[in-house]
Amino acid sequence: MSEIIKNGQIQADEWTVLRLAEGDDAATIELPHGRVIVPLAVWLARRESLLAQAEAGVLGVWLTGSDDPAAIADDLPTLQLVAVNFPKFVDGRGYSIAALLRTRYGYGGELRAIGEVLRDQFFYMKRCGFDSMQPPAGRYTHAQLEAALASLGTFTEPYQSAVDVAEPLFRRHLRPAPAKEQA
Amino acid sequence: MYQYDEYDQRIVDERVAQYADQTARYLAGELSEDEFRPLRLQNGLYIQRHAPMLRIAVPYGNLRAEQLRMFAHIARTYDRGYGHFTTRQNLQFNWPKLEDVPEILRLLASVQMHGIQTSGNCIRNVTSDPFAGVAADEAIDPRPWCEIVRQWSTFHPEFAYLPRKFKIAVNGAQEDRAAIQIHDIGLDLRRDAEGKIGFRVLVGGGLGRTPILGEEVASFVPWQQILNYCEAVLRVYNLHGRRDNAYKARIKILVKALGVEEFARQVDAEFVHLKDGPSTLTQAEIDRVAGRFNDPVLTPLPADEAYRARLADDRAFANWARRNVRAHRLSGYASVVLSLKKSGIAPGDITAEQFDAVADLSERYAQGEARVLHEQNLAFASVREADLHDLWQQLHELGLATPNIGLLSDIISCPGGDFCSLANAKSIPIALAIQDRFDDLDHLHDIGDLELNISGCMNACGHHHVGHIGVLGVDKNGEEWYQVTIGGAQGNQASLGKVIGPSFAAAEMPDVVESLIRSYIDNRNEGEAFIDTVRRVGIEPFKTRVYAERSARQEERKPAHV
Ligand code: HEM
Ligand code: SF4
Numbered sequence: 001m002s003e004i005i006k007n008g009q010i011q012a013d014e015w016t017v018l019r020l021a022e023g024d025d026a027a028t029i030e031l032p033h034g035r036v037i038v039p040l041a042v043w044l045a046r047r048e049s050l051l052a053q054a055e056a057g058v059l060g061v062w063l064t065g066s067d068d069p070a071a072i073a074d075d076l077p078t079l080q081l082v083a084v085n086f087p088k089f090v091d092g093r094g095y096s097i098a099a100l101l102r103t104r105y106g107y108g109g110e111l112r113a114i115g116e117v118l119r120d121q122f123f124y125m126k127r128c129g130f131d132s133m134q135p136p137a138g139r140y141t142h143a144q145l146e147a148a149l150a151s152l153g154t155f156t157e158p159y160q161s162a163v164d165v166a167e168p169l170f171r172r173h174l175r176p177a178p179a180k181e182q183a
Numbered sequence: 184m185y186q187y188d189e190y191d192q193r194i195v196d197e198r199v200a201q202y203a204d205q206t207a208r209y210l211a212g213e214l215s216e217d218e219f220r221p222l223r224l225q226n227g228l229y230i231q232r233h234a235p236m237l238r239i240a241v242p243y244g245n246l247r248a249e250q251l252r253m254f255a256h257i258a259r260t261y262d263r264g265y266g267h268f269t270t271r272q273n274l275q276f277n278w279p280k281l282e283d284v285p286e287i288l289r290l291l292a293s294v295q296m297h298g299i300q301t302s303g304n305c306i307r308n309v310t311s312d313p314f315a316g317v318a319a320d321e322a323i324d325p326r327p328w329c330e331i332v333r334q335w336s337t338f339h340p341e342f343a344y345l346p347r348k349f350k351i352a353v354n355g356a357q358e359d360r361a362a363i364q365i366h367d368i369g370l371d372l373r374r375d376a377e378g379k380i381g382f383r384v385l386v387g388g389g390l391g392r393t394p395i396l397g398e399e400v401a402s403f404v405p406w407q408q409i410l411n412y413c414e415a416v417l418r419v420y421n422l423h424g425r426r427d428n429a430y431k432a433r434i435k436i437l438v439k440a441l442g443v444e445e446f447a448r449q450v451d452a453e454f455v456h457l458k459d460g461p462s463t464l465t466q467a468e469i470d471r472v473a474g475r476f477n478d479p480v481l482t483p484l485p486a487d488e489a490y491r492a493r494l495a496d497d498r499a500f501a502n503w504a505r506r507n508v509r510a511h512r513l514s515g516y517a518s519v520v521l522s523l524k525k526s527g528i529a530p531g532d533i534t535a536e537q538f539d540a541v542a543d544l545s546e547r548y549a550q551g552e553a554r555v556l557h558e559q560n561l562a563f564a565s566v567r568e569a570d571l572h573d574l575w576q577q578l579h580e581l582g583l584a585t586p587n588i589g590l591l592s593d594i595i596s597c598p599g600g601d602f603c604s605l606a607n608a609k610s611i612p613i614a615l616a617i618q619d620r621f622d623d624l625d626h627l628h629d630i631g632d633l634e635l636n637i638s639g640c641m642n643a644c645g646h647h648h649v650g651h652i653g654v655l656g657v658d659k660n661g662e663e664w665y666q667v668t669i670g671g672a673q674g675n676q677a678s679l680g681k682v683i684g685p686s687f688a689a690a691e692m693p694d695v696v697e698s699l700i701r702s703y704i705d706n707r708n709e710g711e712a713f714i715d716t717v718r719r720v721g722i723e724p725f726k727t728r729v730y731a732e733r734s735a736r737q738e739e740r741k742p743a744h745v
Contacts, residue, residue: 089344090304090344092341092342092343092421096418096421099341103456118218120214120222121343121344124338124340124341144213154197154201156193157193157194158338158340159190159194159334159335159338160335160336160337161462162340168461169334170467170468171461171465175188175471177470177474
């Protein structure tokens with residue numbers, strides 16, 4: 001069982017992420033037992049038969065950088081877990097996908113970052129609407145993950161509007177007007 | 184210039200703490216080389232040929248005296264006593280130690296500075312007109328808008344890991360001095376028929392391997408919506424820019440692949456949703472930011488008679504004034520360019536002693552402020568005409584009064600092979616050799632306006648594509664050669680130079696430039712600048728001359744047959 005960060009806390013996690021290997025057929029691949037996050041291709045191929053599990057909260061769907069979140073727009077009220085995959089931590093498409101899911105498509109369930117999810121990106125992930133982050137298994141010790149929680153709050157008053165805090169700084173606070181003394 | 188408030192300060196302080204922790208984890212082996220790289224790059228730290236190189240953001244080229252003094256201190260304490268101004272108005276140190284960088288950043292934060300997003304695949308330091316706020320041809324002061332873009336782009340969570348770097352420039356004057364056509368986004372401030380402020384938006388400019396001039400995607404975005412619009416551009420780019428090949432990852436490639444109409448359509452489709460959202464700007468915010476610039480209140484003065492008299496009878500002073508002094512929007516004042524292009528010194532380099540002295544002079548003559556030009560020089564925005572002569576004498580002592588602004592010896596050059604590990608060839612020695620050949624002032628003044636840009640490889644850090652004469656280092660079987668282009672230009676009539684033919688060895692470069700100049704002098708009309716002659720007669724006469732004279736030189740060198 002791996003450890004994830006959810007809502008700012010470390011938690012044990014029992015979800016399995018199903019990844020298709022070369023040659024696997026989305027329509028027929030056998031799903032692992034228990035709670036499972038399936039790739040978009042599997043969801044699209046077998047939506048009817050998976051719907052009940054999704055409604056019961058034991059099946060989620062993950063998207064990757066090249067996937068269009070519009071593909072699951074209609075399913076979002078049903079889904080309780082959507083994950084976004086970071087194939088490499090420097091591939092920033094997942095941030096835009098998360099922002100779109102939360103704002104454009106109004107997704108309110110758990111939004112999880114999976115793949116190459118590292119602590120130095122937690123802050124940006126949180127701001128883009130991820131409420132859970134799943135670093136690669138074994139990447140961090142428990143102690144390192146504890147230390148990493150601080151990364152969620154690196155910047156206390158960010159400038160711009162984002163998913164977690166929609167108002168930009170200039171709308172949140174009355175910022176001091178012109179500096180008083182002349183330079 | 185803009186003064187931080189407590190929020191701005193807190194953000195840079197928190198950045199220093201974050202980076203100190205990241206460096207410690209890297210040194211302890213908890214962060215791999217690959218994991219650490221983007222983190223250090225987004226704080227301006229490259230690992231170069233000899234040592235790390237630290238790039239410090241000079242937001243749209245604005246500096247204060249205390250910041251110049253901090254540069255002097257850092258140069259002395261952590262570097263080898265000098266720094267280098269870049270073609271993006273930033274400052275680089277070439278010799279800091281990786282372990283010292285958190286401390287350097289802490290010192291910088293103490294004077295409202297940082298290295299945030301000066302490198303890496305994120306939104307970079309915003310650049311603009313160095314004469315913003317004082318230029319006679321300015322319609323709208325770009326600085327508050329630059330600062331607003333700076334704040335919005337600082338740690339924008341959605342756009343910290345773009346396919347490639349992303350550069351934004353803002354212009355507010357008749358003449359574009361911010362090179363907006365060679366930026367990923369060029370923002371051109373303007374007024375509509377009713378006098379309302381907005382932006383013409385250009386997208387997809389950039390140099391590098393595939394030089395492209397930006398194209399207009401929106402003719403007028405009202406100022407309230409400009410961040411929403413930029414967000415739409417960036418989202419389209421972040422989702423659809425290529426990530427499979429770093430050479431094809433800039434937004435310019437996406438715009439070309441889609442065509443500008445389709446690109447604009449996708450941006451509009453995104454903008455529809457973002458328009459009027461939380462990032463919509465308010466008049467109160469614009470006023471607040473503009474107010475924090477704390478500009479000195481200058482009252483117009485009568486034209487200074489003594490200054491005019493001196494111009495008439497002091498030729499050296501007049502030469503300097505002709506090239507290094509610019510008109511100011513107010514009578515009785517001028518802007519002064521400090522040349523960092525003295526012969527024998529790498530273009531853009533400045534010593535710790537000069538930093539300190541410039542700080543002192545800025546306080547005495549220029550309200551404690553200085554500007555950085557993307558041509559790698561410094562400027563004082565507002566100097567009283569009556570002070571010009573004194574200032575000139577003191578700049579002269581410091582080696583900062585070379586009267587060559589905009590002339591052939593005002594060479595723009597990247598650090599090249601002496602420092603940069605990506606280089607094909609050295610740039611600085613070429614710049615120095617050309618300066619050395621053209622050291623006669625009268626001749627230089629006679630040649631007139633001419634921009635010569637040198638890059639050590641096709642990454643184009645020296646903007647060679649837009650040099651009137653562009654020099655590019657190329658690798659020929661492991662040897663350093665140079666390809667020459669002419670006809671490039673920045674500004675309103677931006678254009679990309681054309682290659683004149685096969686490349687040259689380093690030792691030939693001064694001769695090649697000389698051939699180009701002779702060809703220009705023979706072909707020019709009365710009062711016509713080099714670039715205008717090239718535009719009128721084309722590259723052929725230049726090309727013919729250069730290669731004919733080259734053959735003649737080679738003939739001469741052949742031993743005579745016995
Ligand atoms: C010394 C370390 C440096 C490295 C490793 C470096 C690397 C690069 C690379 C790889 C590019 C091409 C980016 C692309 O096309 O996507 C580039 C572009 C650029 N660099 Fe540098 N550079 C360095 C120093 C400098 C310096 C000192 C300057 C200023 C003098 C500079 C200014 C620029 C500019 C203006 C561009 C933009 C050209 C464009 O629009 O594509 N760089 N640099
Ligand atoms: S142009 Fe090439 S050689 Fe010059 S600084 Fe850029 S990457 Fe280095």
